Structures are given as C-alpha cells and as structure tokens.
Amino acid sequence: MATKRSVGALKEPDLKGKKVFVRVDLNVPLDDNFNITDDTRIRAAVPTIKYLMGHGAKVILSSHLMKLIQLLKRGLQGRPKGVTPKYSLKPLVPRLSELLGVEVKMVNDCIGDEVEKMVAALPDGSVLLLENVRFYKEEEKNDPEFAKKLASLADLYVNDAFGTAHRAHASTEGVAKYLKPSVAGFLMQKELDYLVGAVSNPKRPFAAIVGGSKVSSKISVIESLLEKVDILLLGGGMIFTFYKAQGHSVGSSLVEEDKLDLATSLLEKAKFKGVSLMLPSDVVIADKFAADANSKTVPASGIPDGWMGLDIGPDSIKAFGEALDTTKTVIWNGPMGVFEFDKFAAGTEAVAKKLADLSGKGVTTIIGGGDSVAAVEKVGLAEKMSHISTGGGASLELLEGKPLPGVLALNDA
Ligand SMILES: Nc1ncnc2c1ncn2[C@@H]1O[C@H](COP(=O)(O)OP(=O)(O)O)[C@@H](O)[C@H]1O
Numbered sequence: 001m002a003t004k005r006s007v008g009a010l011k012e013p014d015l016k017g018k019k020v021f022v023r024v025d026l027n028v029p030l031d032d033n034f035n036i037t038d039d040t041r042i043r044a045a046v047p048t049i050k051y052l053m054g055h056g057a058k059v060i061l062s063s064h065l066m067k068l069i070q071l072l073k074r075g076l077q078g079r080p081k082g083v084t085p086k087y088s089l090k091p092l093v094p095r096l097s098e099l100l101g102v103e104v105k106m107v108n109d110c111i112g113d114e115v116e117k118m119v120a121a122l123p124d125g126s127v128l129l130l131e132n133v134r135f136y137k138e139e140e141k142n143d144p145e146f147a148k149k150l151a152s153l154a155d156l157y158v159n160d161a162f163g164t165a166h167r168a169h170a171s172t173e174g175v176a177k178y179l180k181p182s183v184a185g186f187l188m189q190k191e192l193d194y195l196v197g198a199v200s201n202p203k204r205p206f207a208a209i210v211g212g213s214k215v216s217s218k219i220s221v222i223e224s225l226l227e228k229v230d231i232l233l234l235g236g237g238m239i240f241t242f243y244k245a246q247g248h249s250v251g252s253s254l255v256e257e258d259k260l261d262l263a264t265s266l267l268e269k270a271k272f273k274g275v276s277l278m279l280p281s282d283v284v285i286a287d288k289f290a291a292d293a294n295s296k297t298v299p300a301s302g303i304p305d306g307w308m309g310l311d312i313g314p315d316s317i318k319a320f321g322e323a324l325d326t327t328k329t330v331i332w333n334g335p336m337g338v339f340e341f342d343k344f345a346a347g348t349e350a351v352a353k354k355l356a357d358l359s360g361k362g363v364t365t366i367i368g369g370g371d372s373v374a375a376v377e378k379v380g381l382a383e384k385m386s387h388i389s390t391g392g393g394a395s396l397e398l399l400e401g402k403p404l405p406g407v408l409a410l411n412d413a
C-alpha cells in the first residue's frame with residue numbers, strides 16, 4: 001500500500017512546543033511477575049519518540065497491552081474490560097525511560113481532567129505515557145466521541161503502531177480524523193517499506209507459517225493467503241479448529257466453534273488452488289495449561305478427552321522442515337505451541353532454527369508478531385532472519401493486499 005509522509009518530514013518549526021499524540025504498540029509479553037520478557041516493540045518505538053523529543057515536541061504516548069492474559073488464559077483473546085491493574089502499562093515505564101534516557105512520566109488514565117493537567121504541564125522535549133487505551137471499550141469500537149477526546153490532548157498525530165495498524169480503533173484510526181497533520185512514524189514507514197516490497201513480488205516457492213492463539217482473526221486471513229502462497233503450514237492454536245471440522249476429537253484444545261465451516265472450506269480451497277496446506281500430523285498434548293503439566297505425543301487426529309494440544313510433534317517438525325527446504329521466501333506469524341512453557345517449546349524452536357538456517361542459504365525469512373518475535377529472540381536467532389516485524393496480524397493483512405486502516409487514515413495536510 002502507498003505510504004504517506006512520515007514524521008521525518010516534520011522539522012523543528014513544526015514540532016517545537018507542539019503536543020504530539022503518538023500511537024505506539026507497546027503490547028509486549030510480560031511474565032507472571034510483570035517482567036518484560038521481550039522488549040522488541042519498546043526498542044522499535046524509540047527512534048520516533050527520540051526524534052520528536054529532540055525537536056522540542058511534547059510527546060504523548062498511547063498504547064494497549066494485553067499479552068499477559070494470553071499466557072495465563074490459554075490464548076483466549078484477552079481484551080481488558082474496564083480498568084484492570086494486570087494490564088496497566090506501568091511495568092513498561094522503567095524500560096522505556098532507560099531506552100529514551102529520560103524519566104518518562106505516566107498518568108493513570110488516557111482521557112479526562114488529570115490527563116489534561118499533566119499534558120498542560122509537559123515541558124518541551126518530554127514524554128508522557130497514557131494508561132492502556134483499551135481500558136475504554138470505546139477504543140475498539142472506534143467511537144468518534146472517544147477519538148475526539150484523545151485528539152483534544154494534542155496538536156498533531158503520529159501513528160507508529162505498525163503491530164496494531166490492521167485495527168480500526170479510536171487511537172489508531174479515529175483520532176487521525178481530528179488532528180492535522182497525522183503522519184506515520186519511522187517504524188511504521190520502515191515496516192511498510194520492507195514488507196510491501198518483500199511480499200508484492202516474492203521469490204517462489206513462497207510459504208506462510210501461521211500459528212499462535214488469535215485464531216478468529218488469523219483464520220480469516222488464510223483465505224486470501226491461499227491466493228498468494230505456494231505452501232501454507234499451520235500450527236499453534238489454529239489447527240484444532242481444522243481437526244474438529246474434519247470430525248476428529250480435539251479434547252479441550254483451543255477451538256473456534258463458529259469457524260468450523262470456514263476451516264472445511266479452506267481445506268477445499270487449498271486443494272482447488274493447488275496450494276500445499278499442511279497440518280501437523282502429531283501434537284504434544286497436556287493434561288492442564290501449565291508449565292508442569294503431564295505431556296505426551298499423540299497423532300493430531302486423536303486427542304483424548306481432558307487433554308489439550310499445546311505443541312506440534314516431532315513428525316510434524318520433520319515434515320514442516322522438509323517443506324520449508326523447498327522455499328525461497330517464508331513469512332511466519334504465530335508460535336507453533338505454547339513456547340513460554342519449556343515442555344511445549346520444541347516446535348516453535350525447531351521452526352525458528354530452520355528459518356535461521358534457510359536465511360543463511362539466501363531464503364528471505366520474515367518473522368512477524370509480538371510472541372513469534374519473542375520466541376525467536378528467546379533462542380537468539382532474531383539477527384539471522386531477513387526481517388523481524390513488530391506486527392503479526394498486521395503483516396499478514398498487508399500480505400493479503402488489504403489497506404491497513406491505521407495507515408489509510410493518515411493525512412498529508
Ligand atoms: N496450541 C496452542 N494452544 C493455546 N495457545 C497457543 C497454542 N500454540 C501457541 N499458543 C500461544 O499463542 C500465543 C501467541 O499467539 P499470537 O498472538 O497469535 O502470536 P503473535 O503475537 O506472534 O502474533 C503464545 O502466547 C502461545 O503460547
């Protein structure tokens with residue numbers, strides 16, 4: 001998609017003393033003690049913030065955060081409902097301050113009197129972090145009144161949240177209507193520049209690997225992916241909907257009941273299109289969602305009651321590896337299993353190692369998504385990949401050829 005003017009076009013006279021609303025994606029994984037387990041997204045947000053600070057702007061940062069519940073609640077899409085301390089952005093302040101080299105101030109809300117007071121008191125070149133914007137249900141509804149309230153805090157808008165650019169939310173899309181100019185940040189620009197080029201005319205065979213837990217949003221992307229790729233490997237929480245649709249028992253694995261018909265039609269479409277769609281033939285199952293669960297490997301088509309699939313098995317790792325050996329471009333979003341628990345990390349780690357190997361042989365390897373990147377960082381292989389993207393769903397939707405609402409909304413004025 002066409003990219004618009006980026007923040008780099010704004011100079012000192014445009015920025016000095018101006019209040020800039022910057023949407024960033026600081027949705028990083030946290031452990032049970034609120035320690036950041038992968039800070040890629042925070043580091044990626046730094047260049048734009050530093051640029052704005054350096055030009056004397058008053059930087060107002062906005063983000064959502066929801067990774068912790070994904071781990072705790074087995075991949076159910078955990079949207080914060082109301083103010084929930086668990087999803088506060090507070091644990092991010094020390095790392096953000098360290099990376100920016102200034103003390104980042106934080107306010108306990110994202111709209112309202114207290115926020116307005118803090119914004120009014122901001123010195124030039126300083127940074128204020130707003131509380132989790134998804135504490136308001138109006139955010140995901142893209143409520144215009146809420147967007148106006150966010151916009152009223154600032155003079156101009158920068159969207160640097162590539163990872164959330166596929167969501168038409170108030171802070172990613174709505175707010176751009178009320179602030180001029182509204183421009184892309186450096187990260188947004190960099191991601192678009194790389195990904196648009198890499199996926200518009202990929203070297204073939206072209207493979208996508210899709211896993212993770214956001215089944216409902218990602219399964220819908222698969223239909224379009226079948227138009228683009230030669231090979232599609234599915235893993236993670238994605239696969240059980242396909243198995244259930246085929247009449248297999250899936251125990252208590254993650255399933256999207258309302259996507260069963262879609263799964264069946266996708267399998268048929270893949271056949272019709274001549275795309276090699278591979279599901280794992282074996283899975284590692286657990287008797288509970290916990291690091292110390294009992295586990296065993298079983299054929300993917302027969303998961304006993306009371307057990308849940310949390311990783312792909314060794315036969316699948318081998319088959320996926322052989323399929324990937326034939327490729328020239330690979331895009332991967334979504335871990336193959338619950339890699340946060342050592343017992344269920346083998347599939348994800350094997351795919352990461354395979355892609356690192358292939359990168360060394362000239363294959364273009366693109367890894368996208370907060371948790372997928374965290375998994376690749378965990379095994380120390382991020383440097384080996386062609387591109388590490390801060391967006392998983394966003395990079396898949398870009399690959400689909402869909403305009404991203406967070407980019408479309410930006411204006412050049
Ligand atoms: N079989 C599975 N069942 C439940 N959760 C899973 C399964 N496989 C992977 N996951 C979880 O998926 C999460 C990542 O999903 P997702 O957000 O879709 O990926 P990304 O952040 O890379 O886009 C991880 O926290 C991982 O534990």
Ligand SMILES: O=C(OP(=O)(O)O)[C@H](O)COP(=O)(O)O
Nearest residue numbers: 027163164369370391392393394
């Ligand atoms: O983690 C994110 O996406 P990803 O899991 O596709 O990488 C982004 O922060 C978007 O989050 P959302 O999928 O809750 O809108």
